[in-house]
Amino acid sequence: MKYFSSKLFLAVLMALGTCAVGAQEFKIGIVNIDRIFREANSAKAAQAxxxxEFGKREKELGDLGTQLKTLADKFEREAPTLSESQRATRQKQVVDQDRDFQRKRREFQEDLNARKNEELQQVIERANKVVKTVAETEKYDLVLQEAVYASPKHDITDKVIKALNAAK
Structure with a gap:
């Protein structure tokens, strides 16, 4: 029995020693993707x-909205003095322009969101390549992009942003 106890004790010590050595060598990094979107030159270039690409359409949409508001305000002011047929005609005109405006605004938003997703996906792909390079170079065992909490000593976002900005 004593022989069995000493072997068990020795096995436990070896297991604990292995765990302690493994815990010291495990290196974790955290990347804040939101900071990359805000601070990396490639993300800023994508935003620009x-x-x-969409600035002109956005301005035209704003102008169209202003025209619609002016037309609706004018209709509201003049409605009491208009005949029934004139009022119906002008009201239909306001409703038609509003429908057209809403359609154009929805199309604009859909187009903008689609293009934004394309551009951000390219930034993410570049960032992931850089993260992999940094992780391999600095021998990280695990790199996470999202965490509820992370100690600043594990944050490698600055290194990734610098590497992204240096690469063309």
Missing amino acids: KLEQ
Whole structure:
């Protein structure tokens, strides 16, 4: 029995020693993808590209909204003095323009969201490649993109942003 106890004790000590050594070597990194979207040059360039691409349409949509509001305000002011047929005609005109405006605004938003997703996906792909390179170079065992809490000593976002900005 004593022989069995000493072997069990030795096995437990070896297991604990292995766990302790393994725990010391395990290296974790955390990446904040939101910061990458805000601070990386490639993300800023993607945002500028989208603004350039959709700026004109957004301005036209704003102008159309202003025209619609002016038309609706004018109709409200003049409605009491208009004949029934004129009132119906003008009301139909306001409703038709409003429907057209809503349709154009919805199409604009859908197009913008689709393009934004495309651009952000490209930024994410580049960032993931850089994260992998940093992880391999600095011998990280695990890199996470989302965490409820992470100690700042594990945050490698700055390294990733620097590497992203350096790569073209």
